[in-house]
Amino acid sequence: MFTSFHKVFIVAAFLLTACGTKKAEEAPAEEEAHDPNVVELTSEQYKMSGVQVGQILSINLSNYIKANGTIDAPPQMHVSITSPYGGIIKSTTALEGKFIGKGQVVATLENPEFIQIQQDYLESSSQLTYLSQDLKRQEELVREHIAAAKSLQRARSEYNTMVARVEGLRSQLRLIGISPASVRSGKFTSRVSITAPIGGYVTHVLSNVGKFVSANEVIADMVNTNDLHAEIKVFEKDIVRVQKGQRIRFRATGDSIERNAEVYLIGKDIGADRTVDVHGHLTMPPRNLLPGMFISAVIETGAAATPAVPAEAVVQAGGKSYIFILEEGTAEKHEEGKKEEAGHAGEGKEGEGEGKEEGPHYTFRRVEIVAGVTENGYTAITLPESFKAGAKIVFKGAYDLLSKMNNSEEEGGH
Missing domain, CATH: 2.40.30.170 (Efflux pump adaptor protein, beta barrel domain)
Structure with missing residues (x-):
């Protein structure tokens, strides 16, 4: 016979076993691990979002x-401003970033040697005039057999030598920017102007007023x-x-x-x-x-032809590019759930109360891709190897899904 103590013990053991079983059954359902790449919409949310899906397109886009x-x-558009002769910079208009037109003065240079060149040119020009007259006289004397041919040869040699000297000095004057005609009129100068060979902007200034620059030393750079x-x-x-x-x-x-x-x-x-x-x-x-x-x-x-999607289907997050795909069977599961609800509608008030809460109906997964060129509203994409052919891609509403996903992560994944 069981005593009162035995009955109490059996009841207590039964209750403990029942509680343990109930906790064991409820434990797995407490909380499932949240997938950060998944976002879910109920049927009502799906309708309100305006999400549109489609399949990968093959479009001719530029490689x-x-x-x-x-x-x-x-x-030929880069120029360094130099002078063929050295001298002291007396003034300059060069300033970095300034535009200087072709032929405009960049700097003025002073050198006493310039006066010597002008003097040599003027003296040589005078001697050339004398030698030219002497050559004509010697030619006349040789024709009349008064002078020897040797004298004529000497006169012609001296004249040709002076012609070469005068031409050389004239070229030097033009090179430094002095007019030979001005020198012949007696106008000497110790200063010359350095002009820009092209129009352009000054990029570097390498001289200043009072500085002595050597021959061919860069005064400024232009482009x-x-x-x-x-x-x-x-x-x-x-x-x-x-x-x-x-x-x-x-x-x-x-x-x-x-x-x-x-x-x-x-x-x-x-x-x-x-x-x-x-x-x-x-x-x-x-x-x-x-x-x-x-x-x-x-x-x-x-x-x-390359795999492509509408440009709005590609979203950016964390410096990476993504698309959303509709998980297989989510819409079909939704329809099956509605049928099961209708079947239990007449089982009583308790059944009705339990069936009102609806689970997620549409599940979308975020997939990382490599975005390529975008043309005419379409973006070329490179898909991962795990991508399943025929998968439905979100063409419209991708940024709404990304926003909902970010909000869910802020709320702790629920």
Whole structure:
């Protein structure tokens, strides 16, 4: 016979076993691990979001090569201002960033030697006049057999020597910017003007007033920006795809505007960094670009069919590109759930109360991709190897899903 103590013990054991079983059953359902790449929408949320899905498209988009480079000017547009003779700088108009037109004065130079050259020229010119007259006289005397032919030869030699001297001095005067006619009129000067051989902007000033500059020492540097070009460095593995006439799209550092150029010349030498120089002519040279500016460029090498999606289907997060795909069977599971609800509708009030809470109906997964060129509203993409053919991709509403995903992460993944 069981005593009262035995009955109490059995009841207590039964209750403990029941509680343990209930806790064991509820434990797995407490909380499932949250997948940070998944976002879920109920049927009502799906309708309100306006999400539209589709499959990967095959569209002819440009193939391209990414490269870096600089804005530059041709060598003939870079000029160093020098003087063929040394002297002291007496004045200068050179200022970095200033535009100086062709033929305008950059600096004035003073040197006493300039006076000596002018004096030598004037004296030599006078002697040349005398020797010219003497040559004519000797020719007349030889014709009349009064003088020997040797005298005529000496006179002609002296005259030719002086002609060469005068021409040399005249060239020196013109080289330093002094007019020979002015010297013949008796106007001597110890100062000369150094003028700009081209129109352009001063980039470097290497002299100042009072400084002595030697012959051919650089006074200032100038550049003409009317013929800028893009100098791009292309890696050797890509150079075989580059051809003359291809389009170049580039952006300068800090510039929000995309500009265009055209491949004009392709280098024939590989540099130490394993790149080849590609010279591109700018289609419309803008005034705000300067030589030396760093640029990021894309060379279009032709069009080919490539996997693509609408541009709005690609979202950016954390410096990476993503698309959203609709998980297989989520819509079908939703329909099955509705049928099961309808089947339990007449089981009583308790059944109705339990069936009102709806679970997620549409599940979307975020997938990382590599975004390529964007043209005419479509973006070329490179898909991961795990991507399943025929998967439904969110074409419209991707940023809404990304926003909901970010909000869910802030709330702790619930």
